[in-house]
Amino acid sequence: MQSIRSRSIILSLTILFVLLGIWELANQAPASSEALTEYELLMGGADQEARVPPPSAVIKLAIKEIGNPFYDAGPNDKGIGIQLGYSLYRVLTGFILAAIIAIPVGFVIGMSPLMYNALNPFIQVLRPISPLAWMPLALFIIKDSETSAIFVIFICSIWPMLINTAFGVAGVRKDWINVARTHELGALRTAFTVVLPAAAPTILTGMRISIGIAWLVIVAAEMLVGGTGIGYYVWNEWNNLDLTSVIFSILMIGMVGMLLDLGLNAAARLVQYQE
Amino acid sequence: MTKHFLKVENLCKRYKSPKGEKDLTVFENVNFTIEKGEYVCIIGHSGCGKSTIINTLAGLDSPTEGVVLMDNREVAGPSLDRGMVFQNYSLLPWLSTLDNVRFGVRARWPNWSKEKITSHSREYLEMVGLKDVLNRKPSQLSGGMRQRVSIARAFATQPKLLLLDEPFGALDALTRGNIQEELIKIWSHMQQTIFMITHDVDEAILLADKILLMSNGPNAVVAESVVVDIARPRKRSEIIKDESYYHLRNYLVDFLVNRSDERPSGETEALPRSVNPISSFKKKPRPEPVVLNSSEKIEMTA
Numbered sequence: 001m002q003s004i005r006s007r008s009i010i011l012s013l014t015i016l017f018v019l020l021g022i023w024e025l026a027n028q029a030p031a032s033s034e035a036l037t038e039y040e041l042l043m044g045g046a047d048q049e050a051r052v053p054p055p056s057a058v059i060k061l062a063i064k065e066i067g068n069p070f071y072d073a074g075p076n077d078k079g080i081g082i083q084l085g086y087s088l089y090r091v092l093t094g095f096i097l098a099a100i101i102a103i104p105v106g107f108v109i110g111m112s113p114l115m116y117n118a119l120n121p122f123i124q125v126l127r128p129i130s131p132l133a134w135m136p137l138a139l140f141i142i143k144d145s146e147t148s149a150i151f152v153i154f155i156c157s158i159w160p161m162l163i164n165t166a167f168g169v170a171g172v173r174k175d176w177i178n179v180a181r182t183h184e185l186g187a188l189r190t191a192f193t194v195v196l197p198a199a200a201p202t203i204l205t206g207m208r209i210s211i212g213i214a215w216l217v218i219v220a221a222e223m224l225v226g227g228t229g230i231g232y233y234v235w236n237e238w239n240n241l242d243l244t245s246v247i248f249s250i251l252m253i254g255m256v257g258m259l260l261d262l263g264l265n266a267a268a269r270l271v272q273y274q275e
Numbered sequence: 276m277t278k279h280f281l282k283v284e285n286l287c288k289r290y291k292s293p294k295g296e297k298d299l300t301v302f303e304n305v306n307f308t309i310e311k312g313e314y315v316c317i318i319g320h321s322g323c324g325k326s327t328i329i330n331t332l333a334g335l336d337s338p339t340e341g342v343v344l345m346d347n348r349e350v351a352g353p354s355l356d357r358g359m360v361f362q363n364y365s366l367l368p369w370l371s372t373l374d375n376v377r378f379g380v381r382a383r384w385p386n387w388s389k390e391k392i393t394s395h396s397r398e399y400l401e402m403v404g405l406k407d408v409l410n411r412k413p414s415q416l417s418g419g420m421r422q423r424v425s426i427a428r429a430f431a432t433q434p435k436l437l438l439l440d441e442p443f444g445a446l447d448a449l450t451r452g453n454i455q456e457e458l459i460k461i462w463s464h465m466q467q468t469i470f471m472i473t474h475d476v477d478e479a480i481l482l483a484d485k486i487l488l489m490s491n492g493p494n495a496v497v498a499e500s501v502v503v504d505i506a507r508p509r510k511r512s513e514i515i516k517d518e519s520y521y522h523l524r525n526y527l528v529d530f531l532v533n534r535s536d537e538r539p540s541g542e543t544e545a546l547p548r549s550v551n552p553i554s555s556f557k558k559k560p561r562p563e564p565v566v567l568n569s570s571e572k573i574e575m576t577a
Contacts, residue, residue, distance in 0.1 A: 176365065274412065
């Protein structure tokens with residue numbers, strides 16, 4: 001009897017190959033005995049009926065792209081590594097700036113019912129706004145597309161961190177606060193040695209939600225601002241009618257998003273505790 | 276007038292009620308004293324405000340009226356001079372056993388070196404028999420072990436007054452017995468002043484010099500202060516063979532079951548009546564007993 005784990009891996013691989021097989025078979029190029037005309041060659045062998053490229057073509061491209069991820073052949077042709085690098089830079093900058101603001105403010109809101117009630121209306125109104133709705137205003141005020149993209153990441157990743165920090169801090173067990181009080185710890189010592197470790201798992205959950213949202217939003221933001229980044233790359237390849245590259249970059253977006261989540265999950269495990 | 280180590284004067288706690296109703300008085304006119312090195316237990320039914328009293332002594336709660344004086348100074352706010360052991364252990368779950376004790380020691384002596392803090396903490400953990408689990412987290416310890424860590428943390432900070440809020444309430448009887456004996460051992464060689472809440476009459480007799488009996492809430496008062504006139508060192512296995520033990524036990528149980536709804540008449544601002552059921556019991560075999568208080572009343576319950 002195999003363990004659940006190894007059986008689940010076998011099942012996953014089976015599902016993967018079945019899906020890839022269906023995809024591959026459904027998108028075969030029609031057999032054509034005639035030589036291509038010059039026009040057809042120019043159009044990349046396009047025929048009247050557009051087809052989604054089969055997985056074999058995507059894998060071939062993936063091997064080529066991943067083998068040389070950092071080439072730079074002008075604004076319209078950069079390696080996938082460079083594009084992902086730009087996106088990651090924007091996501092991480094916006095995310096870290098948001099964390100720097102959200103965690104201390106969340107702390108204050110969580111500790112003070114006065115601040116909670118005062119700031120709550122603002123949070124409730126600002127939070128549901130689609131981060132992309134800020135884009136025109138950001139472009140007008142900041143006058144720089146790069147910084148505007150970072151601002152959009154900042155504004156979308158601030159809310160989950162802010163709310164989770166406040167929630168975690170407000171939910172710290174009264175007993176632990178009493179332990180700090182009976183040990184005559186000052187406010188700052190209490191915050192760092194009792195409240196922060198107690199709320200850390202909840203804060204990390206907020207950060208994990210934030211980075212997930214930030215990675216979702218960066219693709220759309222870069223489609224708007226253009227120039228560089230994985231979102232721009234997807235849109236640019238669509239304009240080039242290179243669907244193989246579009247599918248490849250979609251997969252890469254998924255991969256990087258998963259790695260970001262795994263990274264924060266590992267960090268969350270470090271601060272996790274069992275009551 | 277003698278100077279007491281700790282003096283509680285006319286303590287009262289009221290909670291505001293909705294409009295039109297009278298405020299809810301949990302307890303009122305609570306007066307008692309504790310001497311240095313004394314072990315005092317307080318017993319009463321749920322809702323009589325024992326926890327509020329201990330929290331007031333700790334400085335975590337403030338009374339509606341009255342004051343608590345320790346060393347002739349008013350207790351206002353929490354202090355390291357008054358260590359507290361909570362019923363639910365209140366260990367910080369992200370810290371190891373050793374770090375939980377170090378947390379207390381570091382707070383008490385911020386200028387100590389790391390080595391000194393660690394060795395001091397180890398010493399107290401060894402005292403409660405936990406030197407083999409220094410690096411475990413509280414979640415990996417049994418309830419009894421957790422409470423030992425909590426006791427070690429409290430003793431390690433060497434407070435002037437140690438407050439124990441029903442420390443063994445969540446433990447099984449066997450574990451409870453073991454820790455009680457350990458507590459007696461530690462207490463006897465450190466002469467720590469202890470104030471403790473308990474629900475357990477046997478526990479109170481085993482540990483205390485003096486047992487405060489609270490009447491039922493609301494409007495609870497400290498009705499009597501019962502002297503535990505049993506020689507130390509006490510051992511559970513030995514004191515239960517003593518006849519006077521049962522006499523005292525019956526007296527306490529009788530109070531809790533039959534008399535806890537009564538209110539003592541007369542002056543409310545005085546200290547509670549001091550009672551010594553054992554010496555009144557021994558009066559017959561011993562012709563010259565120690566001073567008796569209200570002996571007639573006690574004989575009725577015998």
